[in-house]
Amino acid sequence: MSSDGDTALSLDGVTKRFGAVCAVDRLSFDVSQGEVYGFLGGNGAGKTTSLRMVLDIIRPTEGRITVLGRDPGRENASEIGFLPEERGLYRNMTALDTIVYFGRLKGMSAAAARTEGSTLLDRFGLSANARSPMNQLSKGMAQKVQLATAVVNRPRLLMLDEPFSGLDPVNQGLLEDEIKRAAADGATVIFSTHVMQHAERLCDRLLLLAKGRKKFQGTLDEARALLPARLSVIAQQSLAALPGVESVAEGAEIGGGWRECKLRLEPGVEPGDVLERCFAAGISLRRFEEHRPSLHDVFLHLVGPAGAQT
Numbered sequence: 001m002s003s004d005g006d007t008a009l010s011l012d013g014v015t016k017r018f019g020a021v022c023a024v025d026r027l028s029f030d031v032s033q034g035e036v037y038g039f040l041g042g043n044g045a046g047k048t049t050s051l052r053m054v055l056d057i058i059r060p061t062e063g064r065i066t067v068l069g070r071d072p073g074r075e076n077a078s079e080i081g082f083l084p085e086e087r088g089l090y091r092n093m094t095a096l097d098t099i100v101y102f103g104r105l106k107g108m109s110a111a112a113a114r115t116e117g118s119t120l121l122d123r124f125g126l127s128a129n130a131r132s133p134m135n136q137l138s139k140g141m142a143q144k145v146q147l148a149t150a151v152v153n154r155p156r157l158l159m160l161d162e163p164f165s166g167l168d169p170v171n172q173g174l175l176e177d178e179i180k181r182a183a184a185d186g187a188t189v190i191f192s193t194h195v196m197q198h199a200e201r202l203c204d205r206l207l208l209l210a211k212g213r214k215k216f217q218g219t220l221d222e223a224r225a226l227l228p229a230r231l232s233v234i235a236q237q238s239l240a241a242l243p244g245v246e247s248v249a250e251g252a253e254i255g256g257g258w259r260e261c262k263l264r265l266e267p268g269v270e271p272g273d274v275l276e277r278c279f280a281a282g283i284s285l286r287r288f289e290e291h292r293p294s295l296h297d298v299f300l301h302l303v304g305p306a307g308a309q310t
């Protein structure tokens with residue numbers, strides 16, 4: 001696997017065992033610089049374990065990790081931002097001091113960290129709470145402060161472990177904006193989630209994990225192409241004989257010889273091809289609707305309901 005200048009992160013045959021438990025099993029993938037990359041999988045799939053190995057909190061049992069062109073280690077800290085899954089900050093420190101503290105840990109000057117911290121609190125709607133101790137903030141507010149600690153150094157690589165959990169819809173939108181902002185600034189963003197909609201909206205590419213193993217890596221369109229397309233059609237003639245149509249469920253006649261039907265296409269066949277074939281065959285259409293599989297459908301297809309349990 002390559003780890004050239006365009007690769008922000010690569011895992012090559014990485015395994016992590018905890019005693020008898022194999023949390024990550026021969027995992028290989030790479031993330032290009034500037035990508036928003038989704039790390040998907042149900043509970044216990046190995047997402048947190050993988051992120052922790054990238055951060056050098058724990059070491060792989062086998063395999064090689066390259067992050068920003070180097071081995072995992074403390075020397076990467078100034079270029080990485082991390083939002084851990086278990087959220088915990090010093091309870092008596094104020095919101096602004098907390099962000100400054102993390103900025104300093106990442107090598108920023110106190111003045112630069114304070115300026116950036118104030119800007120972030122303002123953007124997150126928390127400027128009135130800058131001097132509030134963390135233990136007086138709501139859970140969602142504290143989570144936004146923790147997000148600020150992850151981005152204060154404008155990291156080249158931002159890793160967020162289940163960042164959406166515990167946030168209300170407004171703050172989930174704010175977090176999505178923050179991910180897009182980091183990506184627009186050229187950062188690589190990797191986030192784990194088991195909520196497919198966030199990944200659907202944000203990711204350039206995604207990795208699907210189940211029981212520590214890679215089930216899929218690719219773009220959203222590539223993921224969707226794994227499932228046959230479905231169409232909802234109102235036509236006067238049968239479409240069953242058209243090439244590319246796998247099956248047709250004929251519905252009720254709705255008058256004037258028009259009939260509703262549901263089509264399942266053969267894998268890899270595009271709805272546009274079938275539309276062209278309808279025109280070529282002189283089939284009259286009143287409706288031609290594509291039902292694109294959701295990421296959730298793809299997830300269920302690849303890992304089954306047990307793997308998708310959240």
Ligand SMILES: Nc1ncnc2c1ncn2[C@@H]1O[C@H](COP(=O)(O)OP(=O)(O)OP(=O)(O)O)[C@@H](O)[C@H]1O
Nearest residue numbers: 018021022023041042043044045046047048049050
């Ligand atoms: N320190 C540890 N000691 C023993 N087993 C562990 C340890 N950390 C993780 N595991 C096990 O490794 C597997 C993967 O866990 P991990 O936390 O990486 O999953 P996850 O995909 O992040 O799940 P979730 O969505 O529930 O957070 C699980 O079976 C878990 O019990």
